[in-house]
Structures are given as structure tokens and as C-alpha cells.
Amino acid sequence: MILPRARTLVLSTAIVALVAMVGVATQRELMPGATLSPEADPKVGPEQKALSAEEESYAEALWPIHSEVVEVSAVDMSFAGVAYVTRDRDARRLEQKAAELRDRFRTAADQARAMAVPDSMHQVHDQYLEALELYETASAEMTKVAADGKVEHLFDAQAMSQRAAENLLKVEDVLWPGEYKPH
Amino acid sequence: MRNLVRRIALLGSLAIAGLAWLAITNGAAAQDQNCSVWLIESSRFMKVPMGGFIPDRAFIPGSTDPNHNINTVDLPVNVGVIKCGNELMLYDSGWKQQEYHKMTGTEHWAPLPDQLKSLGFDANDVSKIIIGHGHWDHAGQLSDFPNAVIYIQREELNAIEWALNYPNPKIAAVNNSPGGCKRTPACGYEPLTVAEIYGKVLHGKAVIVDGEAEILPGVKIHPAFRAHTAGSQLLEVPTTIGKVVFGSDAYSSWEGIRDWYPANIQQTDTVQQILAYEKCYKITGGFQNCISAHEPLTYTDAYPITKNSWVALNGGRMAEIALAAGEKSHKP
Numbered sequence: 001m002i003l004p005r006a007r008t009l010v011l012s013t014a015i016v017a018l019v020a021m022v023g024v025a026t027q028r029e030l031m032p033g034a035t036l037s038p039e040a041d042p043k044v045g046p047e048q049k050a051l052s053a054e055e056e057s058y059a060e061a062l063w064p065i066h067s068e069v070v071e072v073s074a075v076d077m078s079f080a081g082v083a084y085v086t087r088d089r090d091a092r093r094l095e096q097k098a099a100e101l102r103d104r105f106r107t108a109a110d111q112a113r114a115m116a117v118p119d120s121m122h123q124v125h126d127q128y129l130e131a132l133e134l135y136e137t138a139s140a141e142m143t144k145v146a147a148d149g150k151v152e153h154l155f156d157a158q159a160m161s162q163r164a165a166e167n168l169l170k171v172e173d174v175l176w177p178g179e180y181k182p183h
Numbered sequence: 184m185r186n187l188v189r190r191i192a193l194l195g196s197l198a199i200a201g202l203a204w205l206a207i208t209n210g211a212a213a214q215d216q217n218c219s220v221w222l223i224e225s226s227r228f229m230k231v232p233m234g235g236f237i238p239d240r241a242f243i244p245g246s247t248d249p250n251h252n253i254n255t256v257d258l259p260v261n262v263g264v265i266k267c268g269n270e271l272m273l274y275d276s277g278w279k280q281q282e283y284h285k286m287t288g289t290e291h292w293a294p295l296p297d298q299l300k301s302l303g304f305d306a307n308d309v310s311k312i313i314i315g316h317g318h319w320d321h322a323g324q325l326s327d328f329p330n331a332v333i334y335i336q337r338e339e340l341n342a343i344e345w346a347l348n349y350p351n352p353k354i355a356a357v358n359n360s361p362g363g364c365k366r367t368p369a370c371g372y373e374p375l376t377v378a379e380i381y382g383k384v385l386h387g388k389a390v391i392v393d394g395e396a397e398i399l400p401g402v403k404i405h406p407a408f409r410a411h412t413a414g415s416q417l418l419e420v421p422t423t424i425g426k427v428v429f430g431s432d433a434y435s436s437w438e439g440i441r442d443w444y445p446a447n448i449q450q451t452d453t454v455q456q457i458l459a460y461e462k463c464y465k466i467t468g469g470f471q472n473c474i475s476a477h478e479p480l481t482y483t484d485a486y487p488i489t490k491n492s493w494v495a496l497n498g499g500r501m502a503e504i505a506l507a508a509g510e511k512s513h514k515p
Contacts, residue, residue, distance in 0.1 A: 011193065063361055071357040072347055074374035078381035079344045085384055086391055151385075158382050162326075165375035166280070173282035176361040180286045182228040182258055182477070183318035183371040183432065183449055 051175070054118045059175040061115055062128070066172075069108045074135060074168070077101050077161055080142065081154050095146035102139035105132050128171045134164035216400060217423050218267035220504040221302060221513065222474065222489055224482065225262045225277030226284070226292035227499070230255040236477070237436055237446045258477040259500070260320055262295065263429045264302065265420055266510065267399050271304055272311040273331070274418050274429040275476065278323030280375070293496035295324050301495050303513045313404065315431020315476065316412040317343065317380060318371035318449070325379040333383045334398065336406060337391045339414020342450070343372050366449050371412075392416065405466075407433040409452035410459035417459065419466050422505035427472040427488070433459045437478035437486055441470045447477065474504075 234241030263274030
């Protein structure tokens with residue numbers, strides 16, 4: 001009989017079609033994400049007032065120490081560690097380099113301490129000296145690897161140098177606010 | 184007999200339906216080798232002189248030439264978020280210290296882990312960060328991704344080290360002017376950024392790349408040495424919309440890639456930057472799928488691959504660029 005066969009055919013086709021539809025539907029992108037509420041602006045802080053003439057003189061006097069010694073030595077210290085870990089594991093070379101950096105930071109700190117500092121800049125100056133002391137201590141820590149071969153000295157030194165770099169940035173923000181440009 | 188025939192027909196239909204299902208889902212599975220890609224605006228530099236960004240489009244007061252009538256532009260700092268299977272990666276990592284914001288007139292910053300969270304991801308799940316180059320605004324926040332391995336070119340590290348040891352202090356300086364360093368060899372490699380990179384190296388969470396590298400099937404690092412910095416690197420990612428190529432600051436400007444203008448000159452050989460543009464054309468078949476780090480048109484219809492965008496944390500923007508098969512949209 002034709003009718004039962006047609007019914008079977010229709011039913012079969014419907015089943016195939018339904019299953020195919022479900023299969024396609026599972027491939028689609030579904031469900032928009034939850035609506036987000038933007039967070040409040042983080043407070044960046046009030047606009048900085050310009051440095052006074054006295055403060056400018058202080059910043060100018062500190063700049064050569066900062067740019068030609070401290071910043072370069074800080075980056076150099078990280079590279080001394082990178083070279084040790086990735087290249088030669090030469091503890092003597094590391095010790096020599098770290099000792100040289102320690103002396104540079106100590107000299108820079110001595111020069112900075114000898115500077116005339118306006119009253120308004122004492123807190124900034126102390127923060128800068130603290131950074132130099134951290135760097136000096138970190139360098140000294142690195143020299144210890146030659147004595148016992150323990151990489152933990154480098155871990156400690158790196159953590160100190162990272163803290164020191166954060167301090168430097170705070171000082172730079174006050175004294176040399178134009179120092180950073182988009183890169 | 185008829186009943187038997189009917190039963191056989193029905194069973195046969197179900198079998199065909201089952202095969203159809205398998206064919207569809209297996210087809211989807213075959214596309215799983217593609218990756219999903221999003222773009223996050225980590226922050227935005229405001230009012231940057233156009234001539235400082237693209238020298239050949241410097242502003243000329245009174246000019247009606249569209250190449251010279253834009254005085255300043257706002258530059259997003261774009262971070263790529265890439266998901267390939269279960270691997271979550273970043274291309275570049277922005278920066279975070281508030282001091283940088285104040286010093287650079289930045290707005291719309293939010294911590295990258297929070298931005299990832301708003302996208303539905305956890306910073307602890309980031310397994311790889313490909314550093315396009317080591318400048319302070321692209322290689323920051325590394326400490327916020329404790330499980331991520333960074334990928335950085337040896338050429339990048341070697342060049343910084345060379346600069347630091349150069350016998351002329353004006354050339355070796357990280358910042359040679361209180362008003363901002365002037366594209367000298369170590370300019371842009373700040374102590375904090377380098378310390379964070381070093382921290383990853385020290386803790387065994389760094390791969391120092393020598394040129395080309397395939398870090399996942401189809402996900403490839405291509406060197407673009409001196410296209411922005413000595414060790415700049417691109418990242419090719421396979422997606423359902425074709426290959427996309429991230430370029431960090433080798434691709435600072437998407438319009439630059441389109442129109443062949445060098446942009447954002449730092450430790451840059453402009454010839455190498457132009458050749459890096461060409462690499463994107465060769466890999467992707469054009470310029471549309473080249474992902475720029477600082478293009479002002481990002482997140483608008485004028486930069487089509489990024490137009491599926493929305494405003495997220497602190498007014499920063501995000502874009503959903505491509506979804507791998509089976510990946511649901513993360514757009515709110």
C-alpha cells in the first residue's frame with residue numbers, strides 16, 4: 001500500500017531533519033556574556049604642580065647620577081643575572097660584575113647623600129636613597145653565589161631589585177615627570 | 184513483512200541521522216586547531232602628536248590634506264588574548280604602575296588580570312606571554328601572571344646588553360633626557376621592566392627564542408628584527424577568519440601597514456619595518472588581518488578586524504576578533 005510507505009518516508013525524513021537541525025544548532029555561538037559594569041576610575045591622583053626653582057635645581061643635580069649611573073646599573077644588574085642563568089653559569093664572572101655594580105651603587109648613594117636637598121624634597125630623597133641601598137644590597141647578595149653556588153641568592157637579589165625599581169619610579173614621577181614617552 | 188520493512192526503514196533513517204550528527208560534529212572538531220582571538224585595550228595614551236607617531240603624517244596647521252590635518256591622536260595599548268584549545272596566551276602584556284600613567288597622560292587603564300576576568304579568563308591560566316618587544320609599555324605586569332612562560336628574542340636581550348655596555352654614557356643611558364629618552368639604543372628598557380623579565384628567566388619561566396619558532400601547531404613566532412627594536416617578533420595565529428599576525432610596535436599603526444608608512448620609530452630600521460609589513464601581507468594575503476599595537480582606529484569600523492568591540496573596564500575597549508569552533512562569544 002502506498003499510504004503506509006509514504007508515512008514511513010515522511011517520518012524518516014522528519015527524524016533526519018530534526019537531528020541535523022539539532023546538530024547544526026550545537027555549533028552556533030550561543031549566549032551573550034553577562035553585562036559588565038565598568039569599574040570606577042582608579043584614582044590616578046591630582047595633577048602635579050610644577051617644581052619650584054630650588055626643586056628643579058635639585059632634580060637637575062641628581063639627573064646625571066640617576067641617568068648615567070643608577071638606571072644603567074640597575075638594568076645591567078638584571079642582565080648580569082640573565083647572563084649567568086642563560087649562558088655560562090660562571091659564578092666568578094657574576095661575582096666580579098655584581099661587585100662592580102655594588103660599588104657603583106655605593107658611589108652613587110654617597111654622591112646623592114652629599115647633595116643639598118630642599119626641605120620639600122627630603123621624602124623623595126630618602127626614597128631615592130632607599131632604592132640605592134636596596135640595589136647595593138642586592139648586588140652584594142649576588143656576589144654570594146660564587147661562595148656557595150646557591151641560586152637562592154639570585155632570587156633574593158631579584159626581588160630586592162624589583163622593589164628598588166618601583167621606588168625609583170615613584171621618585172622619577174616627582175622629579176622627571178616627562179621621562180617616559182609612549183614606546 | 185511490511186512491518187519489517189517499516190522497521191528497517193525507520194532504523195535506517197535513525198542511522199543516517201546519527202551519521203549526519205557525527206559528520207557535523209567531526210567537522211567542528213577538525214576546526215579546533217584554529218584559535219580564538221580577542222584584543223584588550225590595556226590603556227590609552229592621550230593626545231600624542233601625530234608626527235611623533237607617524238613622521239610622514241606630521242600635522243601642518245591649516246592643511247586640508249587628510250595625511251597632515253590631524254594634530255594629535257589617542258593611542259591604545261593593545262594586548263592580544265589568544266586561546267588555542269585549552270592554552271591561553273597573551274601577546275604583549277601592557278604595564279601597570281600608576282606613575283607611568285601620570286607621566287604619560289594615560290587614561291582608561293585597568294589591571295590586565297581584571298580585564299581578562301571581565302573577558303571570562305583567569306590570569307593564573309595564562310600559560311604563555313609572547314613579548315613583541317621589551318619596551319616598558321609592552322612587557323609589564325609579568326609578575327601578575329605567575330604561571331606564564333614568556334617568549335622573548337635573544338636578539339632583543341643582546342641588543343639591550345650591548346647598549347648598556349657602550350662606552351659613551353649618552354648612548355648607554357636608559358633615559359638620556361629628563362624630558363624623555365630620544366630613541367637611543369637602551370631607551371624604553373626601564374629597570375622595572377627588565378627586572379620583571381629577568382625574574383621570569385631566573386625562575387625558569389622564559390624561553391629565549393632564536394628567530395622562528397612554532398610554539399603550538401600553527402602558532403608561529405616570526406622575527407622582525409629592527410622593525411621596531413632589535414629583537415621585535417611577530418606572532419602568526421590560525422583562526423576561522425584566516426591567519427592573523429600580531430606585530431606589537433613593528434605594527435604600531437595599521438594605517439601604516441595599509442599605506443606603507445613607517446610608524447613609531449624607536450630603535451628602528453624603517454626598511455626592516457616595511458619588510459615586516461610585507462610579512463603580514465605574505466602570511467595573511469593582505470593587510471586586513473594585521474594586528475596593530477597602537478592604531479588609533481582600533482575598536483572602530485574603520486579598522487574592520489577590530490570592529491566587533493565593546494567598552495569594558497574604566498572605559499577601555501575590547502574586541503572579539505575570531506572564535507574557534509565550539510568557542511562561545513565572550514562579548515557581553
